[in-house]
Amino acid sequence: MQRVLIVGADAAGMSAAHQMLRTAGGTGRELAVTVIDRGQHTSYSACGIPYWISGEVDSGDDLVARTAEEHRDAGIEMRLGTEAVAADLAARELTLADGEVLEFDELVVATGAEALIPEWALDASGELLPGVGPVKTLNDGAAWLDRFEEAGSGSHVVIVGAGYIGVEVAEAALRRGVGVTVVTRGHGLASLEPALQERVSLAMCDAGAEVVLEAEVTGLDVVDGRVAGVRWTGGEREADLVVLAAGVRPATGFLAGSGVPLGPRGHLRPDPHGRVCEHVWAAGDCCEVRRRLDDSWVFRPLGTHANKHGRALGDSLAGGSLAFGGVTDTSVTRFAACEEYLEIARTGLSLAEANAAGFDPVAVTTEGSTASGYMPDADPISLWVLADRPTRRLLGVQVIGGRGAGKRIDAAAAVLWHGGTVDDLAWMDLAYAPPFATAWDVLQVAARRVAERL
Amino acid sequence: MQRVLIVGADAAGMSAAHQMLRTAGGTGRELAVTVIDRGQHTSYSACGIPYWISGEVDSGDDLVARTAEEHRDAGIEMRLGTEAVAADLAARELTLADGEVLEFDELVVATGAEALIPEWALDASGELLPGVGPVKTLNDGAAWLDRFEEAGSGSHVVIVGAGYIGVEVAEAALRRGVGVTVVTRGHGLASLEPALQERVSLAMCDAGAEVVLEAEVTGLDVVDGRVAGVRWTGGEREADLVVLAAGVRPATGFLAGSGVPLGPRGHLRPDPHGRVCEHVWAAGDCCEVRRRLDDSWVFRPLGTHANKHGRALGDSLAGGSLAFGGVTDTSVTRFAACEEYLEIARTGLSLAEANAAGFDPVAVTTEGSTASGYMPDADPISLWVLADRPTRRLLGVQVIGGRGAGKRIDAAAAVLWHGGTVDDLAWMDLAYAPPFATAWDVLQVAARRVAERL
Numbered sequence: 001m002q003r004v005l006i007v008g009a010d011a012a013g014m015s016a017a018h019q020m021l022r023t024a025g026g027t028g029r030e031l032a033v034t035v036i037d038r039g040q041h042t043s044y045s046a047c048g049i050p051y052w053i054s055g056e057v058d059s060g061d062d063l064v065a066r067t068a069e070e071h072r073d074a075g076i077e078m079r080l081g082t083e084a085v086a087a088d089l090a091a092r093e094l095t096l097a098d099g100e101v102l103e104f105d106e107l108v109v110a111t112g113a114e115a116l117i118p119e120w121a122l123d124a125s126g127e128l129l130p131g132v133g134p135v136k137t138l139n140d141g142a143a144w145l146d147r148f149e150e151a152g153s154g155s156h157v158v159i160v161g162a163g164y165i166g167v168e169v170a171e172a173a174l175r176r177g178v179g180v181t182v183v184t185r186g187h188g189l190a191s192l193e194p195a196l197q198e199r200v201s202l203a204m205c206d207a208g209a210e211v212v213l214e215a216e217v218t219g220l221d222v223v224d225g226r227v228a229g230v231r232w233t234g235g236e237r238e239a240d241l242v243v244l245a246a247g248v249r250p251a252t253g254f255l256a257g258s259g260v261p262l263g264p265r266g267h268l269r270p271d272p273h274g275r276v277c278e279h280v281w282a283a284g285d286c287c288e289v290r291r292r293l294d295d296s297w298v299f300r301p302l303g304t305h306a307n308k309h310g311r312a313l314g315d316s317l318a319g320g321s322l323a324f325g326g327v328t329d330t331s332v333t334r335f336a337a338c339e340e341y342l343e344i345a346r347t348g349l350s351l352a353e354a355n356a357a358g359f360d361p362v363a364v365t366t367e368g369s370t371a372s373g374y375m376p377d378a379d380p381i382s383l384w385v386l387a388d389r390p391t392r393r394l395l396g397v398q399v400i401g402g403r404g405a406g407k408r409i410d411a412a413a414a415v416l417w418h419g420g421t422v423d424d425l426a427w428m429d430l431a432y433a434p435p436f437a438t439a440w441d442v443l444q445v446a447a448r449r450v451a452e453r454l
Numbered sequence: 455m456q457r458v459l460i461v462g463a464d465a466a467g468m469s470a471a472h473q474m475l476r477t478a479g480g481t482g483r484e485l486a487v488t489v490i491d492r493g494q495h496t497s498y499s500a501c502g503i504p505y506w507i508s509g510e511v512d513s514g515d516d517l518v519a520r521t522a523e524e525h526r527d528a529g530i531e532m533r534l535g536t537e538a539v540a541a542d543l544a545a546r547e548l549t550l551a552d553g554e555v556l557e558f559d560e561l562v563v564a565t566g567a568e569a570l571i572p573e574w575a576l577d578a579s580g581e582l583l584p585g586v587g588p589v590k591t592l593n594d595g596a597a598w599l600d601r602f603e604e605a606g607s608g609s610h611v612v613i614v615g616a617g618y619i620g621v622e623v624a625e626a627a628l629r630r631g632v633g634v635t636v637v638t639r640g641h642g643l644a645s646l647e648p649a650l651q652e653r654v655s656l657a658m659c660d661a662g663a664e665v666v667l668e669a670e671v672t673g674l675d676v677v678d679g680r681v682a683g684v685r686w687t688g689g690e691r692e693a694d695l696v697v698l699a700a701g702v703r704p705a706t707g708f709l710a711g712s713g714v715p716l717g718p719r720g721h722l723r724p725d726p727h728g729r730v731c732e733h734v735w736a737a738g739d740c741c742e743v744r745r746r747l748d749d750s751w752v753f754r755p756l757g758t759h760a761n762k763h764g765r766a767l768g769d770s771l772a773g774g775s776l777a778f779g780g781v782t783d784t785s786v787t788r789f790a791a792c793e794e795y796l797e798i799a800r801t802g803l804s805l806a807e808a809n810a811a812g813f814d815p816v817a818v819t820t821e822g823s824t825a826s827g828y829m830p831d832a833d834p835i836s837l838w839v840l841a842d843r844p845t846r847r848l849l850g851v852q853v854i855g856g857r858g859a860g861k862r863i864d865a866a867a868a869v870l871w872h873g874g875t876v877d878d879l880a881w882m883d884l885a886y887a888p889p890f891a892t893a894w895d896v897l898q899v900a901a902r903r904v905a906e907r908l
Contacts, residue, residue: 051828
């Protein structure tokens with residue numbers, strides 16, 4: 001009987017746990033699977049938390065895909081509220097916060113990521129100031145519901161960071177009638193090219209938010225132990241609440257000195273089967289993933305990668321051969337508040353990444369329509385397409401637009417997955433009917449325009 | 455100066471005309487381009503006609519992408535209201551209905567398709583009975599607006615045929631408050647597998663339509679020279695109007711005896727550059743197209759193929775090298791009336807086609823959600839996925855569901871374009887966020903379920 005110890009009871013860890021038991025049923029491996037997690041929740045959708053805060057989702061329970069009880073019913077030992085504090089690979093031991101030592105034959109690290117907490121967010125005793133917090137766990141979500149409830153609809157929140165979480169929480173706050181300021185170091189929404197970033201910023205402003213670009217938060221004004229304002233390079237404003245959405249880091253502190261190899265920023269770098277080194281496996285937000293286009297390691301803490309890599313890991317650990325083939329850097333979100341509605345998506349490399357990887361990239365931005373122009377539902381859509389001049393290879397696509405814009409990125413992601421060219425994207429057989437597209441889908445018009453410039 | 459004569463002023467012909475002039479600007483070819491068309495309209499969206507009839511589109515003019523005047527401004531000679539009745543390839547001559555003979559160096563056939571008109575739809579003099587007609591041209595659309603207007607909202611229409619046009623016209627009639635009966639020889643919506651067909655039929659019934667399957671219309675009841683009822687094998691009903699939507703055929707009658715090679719059903723079979731034989735080119739709905747999956751000729755009269763093949767033809771004729779790489783048999787439509795909303799799409803082979811092509815196909819139908827289940831916009835979606843057992847190659851995907859279901863087919867179409875496997879579809883990097891997908895997109899869940907059965 002192999003003792004498998006999984007640290008982390010969310011997407012990657014629980015996908016791995018279930019898949020290894022399924023696969024073991026076929027391969028005949030005998031596995032005793034124990035999962036530990038410092039929290040009390042399992043298999044929940046962290047991506048859904050902004051929609052819980054906004055009121056679109058009724059309850060935090062709705063975000064839980066499977067409870068601990070359901071996992072136990074599948075034959076998995078679940079030890080929640082249990083934090084790992086140290087590991088010893090040579091001894092194959094994991095030490096818990098209460099001093100207990102667990103032995104393992106195989107260790108699966110699926111601890112995910114934790115929010116970056118700046119110094120200025122903490123009080124003298126190192127605790128988060130009241131009214132300040134990240135949006136990462138179900139507990140964070142519950143805390144934000146309480147904070148927004150208490151502050152009321154006339155209050156103001158400053159969101160630090162304009163990544164997807166920043167944009168989604170801005171949407172949630174605006175829907176609750178709370179004033180919003182977004183402050184970011186960047187030029188706009190982090191993962192888009194300048195040609196498209198501005199449209200996101202404009203939509204947020206049209207919805208009543210204030211957007212402060214290229215600014216670094218320097219500190220908070222604290223009155224009577226509560227946040228009263230936020231100061232940044234070049235400005236300040238009164239505020240009741242502060243959302244920390246400036247990034248996350250892998251939760252791998254307990255592996256320091258363990259003998260498990262960590263990447264330069266504390267990430268694990270498992271192979272497509274989830275193997276890190278002998279007896280150690282990892283998947284999910286504590287890992288970097290392999291980007292197929294430039295064969296580089298990137299940190300993309302997303303539930304969809306965690307689910308896939310976790311499943312491949314579980315299968316491989318139990319003797320199967322499923323592999324996670326890496327990413328093409330695809331993502332999607334939306335900004336929908338106060339009459340504004342934008343879908344935002346990207347796949348592939350940015351211009352800077354393409355240059356860094358040695359490509360000779362050509363980019364064109366194209367304006368079009370999500371449906372045939374004469375249809376009442378037709379909305380504007382902007383596409384940015386990037387290709388390599390000598391090989392004509394498609395390198396990246398970014399899109400912003402109305403309903404139906406976002407998931408259009410999937411066809412481009414499929415071309416990237418296959419290493420296809422911009423001509424493939426331009427000429428392939430995408431679905432056309434007036435409610436859904438123009439006769440040349442706008443994705444293909446955009447690809448054709450790049451093709452003509454190579 | 456090469457005399458190029460294009461017969462047909464719609465998507466294929468006008469795409470070809472404009473592209474050959476653009477390309478000639480670079481290659482230095484000198485082209486005199488003349489377009490003739492028996493109608494008075496150019497470059498219009500036939501696919502948009504049902505939405506004009508429904509009232510979603512205000513005017514037939516909205517469906518015209520470019521007018522004759524705009525084409526003339528680009529240097530193209532437009533001769534409308536001019537019908538070609540015969541051709542002589544050896545003499546390079548085209549004869550018009552008025553007896554005039556036009557000489558050409560290159561002939562481009564882009565005459566499209568014409569509706570099949572059954573004998574029972576005609577009066578003794580061979581004219582369409584009042585209240586009966588197809589939905590193919592702008593003139594047809596205008597006639598239908600008049601007929602629905604005259605018949606009023608209490609009237610009843612029988613639609614003969616349950617292809618995409620049949621479904622779309624049913625939607626239009628229901629939206630106008632007209633009673634609808636759809637009669638088809640088939641088991642349901644023509645281009646879907648039985649597993650999904652039933653959902654379309656049920657949605658149409660829930661919207662108040664009557665659906666009669668596996669029935670052949672045998673004749674009309676005519677009272678005072680007008681339609682009063684429709685009879686079919688096994689039934690009949692009173693009706694004021696009859697839509698002929700049981701198919702189209704290539705409008706190539708004028709090529710009989712011309713020396714231009716025609717396929718078994720009167721279709722042209724141009725190569726990827728639009729070449730049929732020396733001095734003759736063709737594209738659009740008068741042609742069959744090459745299906746990549748089984749390398750077969752199929753008749754798929756769709757505007758998107760006409761636009762693409764027309765452009766490749768125009769470029770090639772003028773010395774360029776653009777090629778139309780064939781189709782993967784992708785299409786999409788919707789049925790949206792009386793609180794019902796369904797998006798319907800397919801790509802690739804049917805089970806019967808896969809068997810006929812010598813594959814060893816495995817199909818699985820999967821139920822899922824268009825968005826994360828806890829989101830208010832999440833709608834049911836059903837996917838049918840077909841793969842080849844020995845090679846694991848993806849062969850086809852069909853989908854039915856709520857908003858966001860239809861264009862999901864594009865990612866599958868991209869995999870088919872590249873000859874990818876069901877594993878590619880299952881593991882590639884599709885966009886995930888709760889408003890748009892589940893953590894494993896339902897397309898990937900469906901692919902995975904097939905992969906597990908191979």
